[in-house]
Amino acid sequence: MVVKREEAGRKAKIVRLAADKGKKLILVSLAGLIWIQPVALVEPFGITSSTAYAAENKATRLGEENITSGAKLVKYQYTTTRSGKQVKVLADVIEVDLSNPYVQLDVMTGKAGQLTTRQSVEGMAQENGAVAGVNGDFFQTGGQGVAMGAAISQGTLVTSPSKLQGMFTFGVKSDNTPVIDRYDFTGSVLAEDGSTFPLSGINQESYKTEPESAFSHVNNMFIYTSAWKSEERPKASGTTPTEVLVQGGVIQQISHQSAIPGPVPSDGYILRGHGQAADYIVTHMTVGQRVDSTYRLVSQTSGQEVNPSDFKMMIGGHTLLVDQGKGSSFTRPTNSISGGSAVARTAVGYSQDGKKAYIITIEKNNSSSGLTLAELQKFMTSIGVWKGINLDGGGSTTMVTRPLAETAAKLTFTTSNGAAGQRAVANGLGVYTIAPQGALKGLKVSGASTLLIGQTVAYTLKGYDTYYNPVDAAGIQATWKSDNGNIAWTGEGFKGVKAGTSKITAVSGDGKDSMEVTVLGGSDLSSLTPVTTFASLEAGTSVSVPVTAKLKNGNTVNVPDESVKWEFTGMKASVQNGVLSVQSVNNGAKVAYATPKYDGFSGTPIVLSASSEQVWENFENASYPVSFTGLPAEVTGTAAIVQGTGEREKSKVLKLDYDLTGGSGNKFAYAQINGTTGKTIPEGATSMAVDVLGDGSLNWLRAEFADADGKSIYVDLARPLDFTGWKTLTVDLTASAIKHPAKLKRLYIVNLEDGQDERALTGSVSFDNIRFTAPVTGGEPGLPSTTVVMVAGQKSMTIDGKKQNLDAAPLIKDGTTYVPIKYVLDAYGGQAAWNKTAKKITVTSGTTVLELTVGKKEFMLNGTAKQAAVSPIISSNRTLVPLRLVSEQLGITVNWEKKTKTITLQS
Known part of the structure; x- marks a missing residue:
């Protein structure tokens, strides 16, 4: 851009360089690990071969979908040979028709279009209204997050190119001509x-x-x-x-x-x-x-001056990859960007006629191994790239595209950082549409592609116009049907009936669309786990029992209440709307179990046993730190364990003094327990009681817990705090569905902005004798005093001298003794359940729940994964378990007599 002088009455004209209102500003990014140091050679560095590529390097088109008029997503599988082995890699390419008047490319920048901010590609696309986008230029990961290359947006030069050798840029001129140059x-x-x-x-x-x-x-x-x-x-x-x-x-x-x-x-x-x-x-x-x-x-190529206003956009990159339809020499060193390693890649290029731009990403995830730069060159030429450059790659590689009939761009594939691991980058290359509203062209069914047996899911019908942009389909009336009995239309959605795949179809007038939906069966599950592990065994107990399932593909799903069937042992109970209620306890039962089941798959049982109130903290001998924090920062105060006063003068208490006069908005004063870590509460706690010295402030008093997933759970102790003097506050924890192991992190005062003038801004509260009511899990019900004798290879055993036949003899294999566990449990109390589909044995005895799977050394003990030296086996159509593994968990002593091959069990 040239800012010219005017001589009419003054020497110079000042030109404002800030972007005009409404104009997107751009961020430039110097990607990941680029070298910022002298380069010995300006020209070719690390030359690649220009000979014909081997036949095994093949790009297979897997499918395509229109994003908008002039832009479509094309998916490829690229096959190459690496280290003597054939490798298949997934690539995603946005093809942009530069001659189409309704599609444009532009640079997306961090947050609010400003430099020195970073944002995910998805965040930038949604903020700017892009229908597709990828990560852009390289940036210093330890710096302020500004790209090293030139960035032009709508004719405005927002960032100039750094003085670095061999760094290329991609741009589109005002006449829609693509340009790659230095x-x-x-x-x-x-x-x-x-x-x-x-x-x-x-x-x-x-x-x-x-x-x-x-x-x-x-x-x-x-x-x-x-x-x-x-x-x-x-x-x-x-x-x-x-x-x-x-x-x-x-x-x-x-x-x-x-x-x-x-x-x-x-x-x-x-x-x-x-x-x-x-x-x-x-x-x-x-x-x-x-x-x-x-x-x-x-x-640098022609020496010609370039006016930024002649460009619609420009974005910086790294080395030149393709020139004249062939792999080019690298124009700067590539070892700092893992050029020889197979990683995720991002690139951009254009066709020989200059009418098509290719925006390219190479996946690196569980389904794809990534590409080296040399392999990327071959892929690019195989799909028609005439000239192209490398953009930031590795963990930065991200693509978002707007699915047909949808309103926002979404992640196209799982990044190398994982499904939720989009890296915040300095800028991106976005695809935009300026098409007018067109006539309705087609319909698309939208909704979940999987559902569970018993689950009802609503599906919607969305539309797109002649420019492949979404249209409002709210007024479209459709008829829905399924091609088989795996799912059934309920009038409000499709309900899973049995495991399998179905095609659902929506028809409206002459238009229709279909999609495949899979009903998951028990064979698709690897675990079924209720969030509650322990509960109190007494009539009237009520506890929230949401269930999650882990699928064999690694995904985790929340299982709707209607999809779970429950089996109860030792009690009469029911589960309604996700809440387990105990009606009565069987005579003599000290322990009961509630086992979730799904399509023949048995989950981890909930163990119910007698409960007691346990003093969790009385602050007499607390060895962990207690500290104060306030929000906003102007909130001040102290939190400390001090000697009590009045009726508590002989005991220590946790005292929280607060001053909320500073700052504005909602205000909070926290007593932090054990720093920011918190302290573990009893497993399966159903209620909490705490003695509180109130100050009558009318503020709220709360407790904050952190569950097993790190999720914060907030429980109101007093709302409002309207008393003075000591008072015992008791709160029910079952409705909070706290996933154990859990911790109490802090006790605190809440003063919301609404009605703040009606509550005290300064005050003091104290806490003492925090108790939890929880099942007694530490002391197992005593095992009967029994002696069991078994002999390897014999189908009989004795229980306190009385002989009993076995349907399978104990077996010694590779130094490990295996037994049919049913007979051991009959003697010592407990039971074993066999899941034929999952090949899993669930052993329950007292408050111990042990899950073992044939062929797997990993086992579950009370919902926690453990590792064993050996696994259960199947011998002569009978399932045998490692004796010592099970006996140790149940508290049974095992003695082995090598000479007679006699196994003696005692409790």
């Missing part, structure tokens, strides 16, 4: 006295130039616009700035040897100089004078 930045500042000083860049982070290895901001002048979010311009530059604030074309402020406080104003810009540049500012600039600036890009 660019330098050149510019100057013209003072009112007619003197000039060169500009070194716009909105750049500090770095070392190549090949000089000079510090970028030493003796140089840069422009920073309101596109730069951070108040540090830049961070860690090793230089002391002299800054000039320009607004309305006139110098408003000059700060010598220090930065101007605050961000760059939206109606101005800041000139930042150091050394010689600072001296120039001191000598030639004065507040009230005018300034003129000229800057442009220069092609």
Whole structure:
């Protein structure tokens, strides 16, 4: 861009460099691990072969879907040979028709379109309204999050290219012509006295130039616009700035040897100089004078000057990958970006006729192994790329696309960081549509692709227009049907009837669409686990029992109440709306079990046993730290274990003093228990009691727990705190469905903004004798005093001298004794359940629940995974378990007589 001088009545015209209102600003990113140091060679580095590619390098088109008019997602499977083995890799390519007037490319930037902020690609796409996008330029992961390459958005140069060798950019000119080239930045500042000083860049982070290895901001002048979010311009530059604030074309402020406080104003810009540049500012600039600036890009290939306003967009990248339809030489070292390793990759290129852009990602996840840069070159040429460059890859590689008939772009595939692991990056390349509203073209069924037996799921019918953009389908009336009996239409949705796959179809007039839905069966599950592990065994007990299932594909699903059947032992009970209620306890039963079942798959039982109230903390000998925190930061106070007063003068209490007068909005004063960690509460706690010295403040008093997943659970102790003196508060924990093991993290005061003037802002509360009512799990009901004798290879045993026949003899294999567990449990109390589908044995005895699976060394003990040396086996169609493993968990002593091969069990 050239900012020209005008001589009509003044020496210089000041040009505002900040973007116009409504114009997207761009972020530039220097990806992951790029080298910022001198490069020995400017030209080809690490040459790749241009010979014909081997036949085994093949890209197979798996399918495609329109994103919008002029853009579609094409999925490939690329087959290559690596280390002598054939490897199949998944690739996702957005093909953009640059001749289509309704589709555009542009740069997406961090948050709110500003530099020095980072955001996920999905977040940027949704914020900017992009229908698709990928991560963009390389950035210093330890820096401020600003790309090292040039960034142009809608003709505005937001970030100039860094002075680094071999770094290419991709751009689209105003006539929709794609360009891949290397660019330098050149510019100057013209003072009112007619003197000039060169500009070194716009909105750049500090770095070392190549090949000089000079510090970028030493003796140089840069422009920073309101596109730069951070108040540090830049961070860690090793230089002391002299800054000039320009607004309305006139110098408003000059700060010598220090930065101007605050961000760059939206109606101005800041000139930042150091050394010689600072001296120039001191000598030639004065507040009230005018300034003129000229800057442009220069092609390193042709030497031609480039006006940024001639470009719709430009984004920086790394090495050139493809040129003239062939793999090119690398234009800078690639070992710092794992060039020779198979990782996730992102690239962009265009076709020979210049009418098609290819936005490319290579997956690295459980389904795909990624590509080396050399392999990526071959893939790109195989799909028609004429010229292309590498963008940031590895953990940054992310693609989002808007599914047909949907309103927002979503993650296209699982990143190498996992399903929820989108990396926050500095910028991205977005695809946008400017198509008008078209006529309804087609329909699409939308909803869950899997459901459970007994579960009813609603499905919706969505529409898309002639430009493949979503349309409002609220008024579309449809008829729904299934092609078989696996699922059934209920009038409000489809209900899972039995395991299997079905095709559901919606018909509206002449339009219709179908999708496949799978009803999951017991064979699809690897575990079925209620959130509650223990509960109290007494009539009237009521406890929340939501159930989760882990599928064999690794996914976890919440199982709807209607999909679970329950089996009860030792009691009469029922489960309604996810709540287990005990009606009565069987005579003589000290322990009972509630076992969830799904399509023949037995889950982990809930153990119910006698409960007691346990003193969890009386603060007499607490050895962990207690501390105070406040929110907002202006909230002050103290939290400490101190000697009580009055009726508690002989005991210690936890005292929380608070002052909520500072700050605004909702206010909180916390007594932190054991730092930020918390302290473990009894397993299966059903209620909590605590003695509280109230202050009558009318604030709320709460407890915060952290469950096994780290989720915070909030429980109100008093709402409001309307009493003074000591009072025992008791709260029910069952409705909170706390997943154990859980911890109590803090006790605290809540003062909400609404009605704040009606409650006290200062006060003091104390806590003592925190108790939990929980099942007694530490002391097992005593095993009967019994002696059992078995002999390896014999189908009989004796119980206290009485002989009993066995249907399978004990077996010794590889030094391990295996027995039919049923007979052991008959003698000592307990039972074993066999799940034929899952090949799983569930042993229950007292409060112990042991789950063992044939062929697996991992076993579950009271819902916790453990590892054994051996696993259960099947011999002569009988399931045998490792005797010592089971006996140790049940508290039975095992003696082995080698000479007679006699096994003696005693309790």
